[in-house]
Amino acid sequence: MTITVPSTPYPDQKPGTSGLRKKVRVFQQPNYAENFIQSVFDAIEDKDGATLVIGGDGRFLNREVIQVAIRIAAANGFGRVVVGRGGILSTPAASNMIRIRRALGGLVLSASHNPGGPDEDFGIKYNIANGGPAPEKVTEAIHARTLTIDRWLTVEADDVDLDTDGETMLAGMTVEVVDPVTDYAELMRKLFDFDAIRAAGLSMAFDAMSAVTGPYATEILERQLGFAAGTVRNGTPLPDFGGHHPDPNLVHAHELYKTMMAADAPDFGAASDGDGDRNLIIGRNIFITPSDSLAMLAANAHLAPGYRGGLKGIARSMPTSAAADRVAAALGIPSFETPTGWKFFGNLLDAGLATICGEESAGTGSDHVREKDGLWAVLLWLNILAVRGQSVEAIAREHWATYGRNYYARHDYEGVESDRADALMTELRSKLGNLPGRRFGDLTVEAADDFAYEDPTDGSVSRNQGIRVLFVGGSRVVFRLSGTGTSGATLRVYLERYEATAIDGDATAMLADIAAAADAIAGIVRHTGRERPDVVT
Structure with missing residues (x-):
């Protein structure tokens, strides 16, 4: 039976470029998370019998809000909820899951690279059926509803066991708990030459920053690609990210930087952020800026199986350097300069106007999903290194000599x-x-x-x-x-x-x-x- 819970609006629930982000204690206010989730469902159509994907980066409050969201989804007529085991789904894996399950959309519970813990940050973002962040017309409708909402809907039901794969029924809705890594890893195998990477004999260090990418990197890098045990550092997702800031930059991933600047540095170093959509790329004795990484990946993407047919176009956010524009000009393909926010790339990708996109804030990705994808960038770099047989530094210097x-x-x-x-x-x-x-x-x-x-x-x-x-x-x-x-x-x-x-x-x-x-x-x-x-x- 559907339960109607009276509520009153909160004035501060306008979604930003990546959903609604606030301190945990703000989300813990009575009806706060519930109001926002209900507003999302009130603003979208065709919910009856539809599939909804739910997952997050494992930060503090993740499990509790997932249970709330499942019950609200049941009360709003969804037919199936697909949730990652343990409440875990990286943002790019959630995008992929929405797409392959033909879901109406998904709730991604994350504050990305922001700190986690009871005194830190939490967030909720709605992604639409293409797997990408909701466009402005949808977020504006959600915000408008938050200002007038007077009730939210739920059902009376026990919490779902999030740690056991399989299906259960909750108030007439199917809840399916799935392995969060399997489908994403399969997609990566289609895009990249895993055999070539294994055969190259490369060494690397990957810092998962005690965040969501840990299970993905451990499975793909260590188990499937054969990198040594311990290649993935800080590989267990923690609610507070081990007390660290899960932002893959030279300040917060300084230990990785020191490793890569040492005399005995491995061939390749990388890190990803809280929800797995950003990346840091460091070669032995050289840091590659995200803007340069975008340009270099685009220039060499044809070396990976998923991109041998060439690129349709390259898109970058306005603050990102123009390095990628020079690659696009050399390839004779269009380049696009968009506002910050991955949702602007979604339209270009859906229309077939662009293949690879990137932001200076350490986000790169392609048309394989509709989110930036940290591990995707790492794997494309590994594919390029394996095929070219050169160091990161050699590839960078050759790129600059060609393009400036x-x-x-x-x-x-x-x-x-x-x-x-x-x-x-x-x-x-x-x-x-x-x-x-x-x-x-x-x-x-x-x-x-x-x-x-x-x-x-x-x-x-x-x-x-x-x-x-x-x-x-x-x-x-x-x-x-x-x-x-x-x-x-x-x-x-x-x-x-x-x-x-x-x-x-x-x-x-x-x-x-x-x-x-x-x-x-x-x-x-x-x-x-x-x-x-x-x-x-």
Whole structure:
């Protein structure tokens, strides 16, 4: 029997670029998670008898919210819920599961690379039938419903045993608990030459950061590809990620970085984040920026079985460096510059306009799913290394010699007071018309705008996606506020300098004049009170 629980709206449930993310204690408020899940179901159609996928990254509160979501799904008429054993499904594996099960959609319970634990972060994201994040028209409908919701629906039932594979019935709905790794691993075997990787004799270190990728990496890297036991570090998902920040960058994966810079470093190093959709790529004695990784993967993708037919196009988020654009031009295929957020790539992938996509925030992926995919990027790199028989450094230097080098860095100012961050962006927008022609040191502003994107597949327009200041010669600085945090604001400043022949410089030194110009243009120190960024990637 369906139970109707009266409720009142919470005013703070507007989904961001990756769903609703808040502190755990916010989600633990009475009716908070329930209101949002019910709002999702109220905003979508064709639920009766449909299949819904549910899974998460194993962080604190994951299991409890899954049980709540299963009961709400039953009360709303779903016919089947597919859930990963233990409540585990990486974000790319969830996308794949939605697609192969022809589900109406899925709930992905994660706050991605944000910390986990009772005092940290939690999140809920709805993915649609193509496996990708809900587009803006859906998230806007969800948000509108959260502001008027007066009840949520549930059923009276015992908790589902999430640790045993198989089917059970719950209030007339089938709940199927599945191995979270099997279907994803099968997809990877179709895309990559596992025999060639095994035969190459490569050594590697992979840091799963006590997050969701651990079981996937252990099965694929160690069991199926034959890498040595212990190749996967921190491979057991923990509710608090072992007390660490599961963001695969040079700050939070510093131990891996030290391993790869040592004299006895393995051939290849990589890491993934909390929900498995981001990646860090490090070769022996060389870090590959996410922007460069996207370009290098695209240039070499034809070496993997899944991409031997060539690429249809390459897409990147606006803050990501233009390195991939140069590869697209050389291949004679289109390149697309989109706002930040994987949902913008989904339309391009569905329309067959792009094959490989990437973001500077360590996310790359292809048309195999509709999410970025950390382990996919690692496996494509391994396939390339195996076929080319060269080191990561040799491949990178050959790439730069061919295409030139886009020196690149992202400066994050985290937890900035929201009013200060907003004031900086408001003042900056007011200056845009007066910036062209102005000089900052040796740099001359060629153009400045607030990036807007018209989707070539449906004509929708997304405005105010970040401020771009473009300098003569191909360098630039981009300013935007991140939508992935849970408190305050993160100001992200992206620095980029293109050099056609000077490919051996130190990135920090090469970007110093861009960084100085960024502060002069935006008044970063004046507005934020910060003398330096909290994280540089």
